[in-house]
Amino acid sequence: QVQLVESGGGLVQAGGSLRLSCVASGRTFSSVTMGWFRQVPGKEREFVAAISGTDFSTYYADSVKGRFTITRDNAKNTGYLQMNSLKPEDTAAYYCAARTKVASILSPEYGYWGQGTQVTVSS
Secondary structure, three states: OOEEEEEOOEEEEOOOOEEEEEEEEOOOHHHOEEEEEEEOOOOOOEEEEEEOOOOOOEEEOOOOOOOEEEEEEHHHOEEEEEEOOOOHHHOEEEEEEEEOOOOOOOHHHOOEEOOOEEEEEEO
């Protein structure tokens, strides 16, 4: 079992930055792949980024590439999503997710989820 708790969401103007954090507990953190997804009401959950547990390989959706950076600190059992140059279309609930296998962009392949944190970008 893995428990995930996100924080860091909020309201920001377009062009601004936010950093989301995800604290994990319950399993050796370095053994899990961590992903970030986002969802707006009425739409499917969308892949944002993922990072593997050991070699720290990273993966990004095209829509955030060059603006968002996913990192992790295994010593602190924490993952991060640094979001720069935010756009109104980035407005969504952001979810941290984890899986015990290699990174995936598919939300059904993640077995552990946080409660979500809202990010709102005003124009």
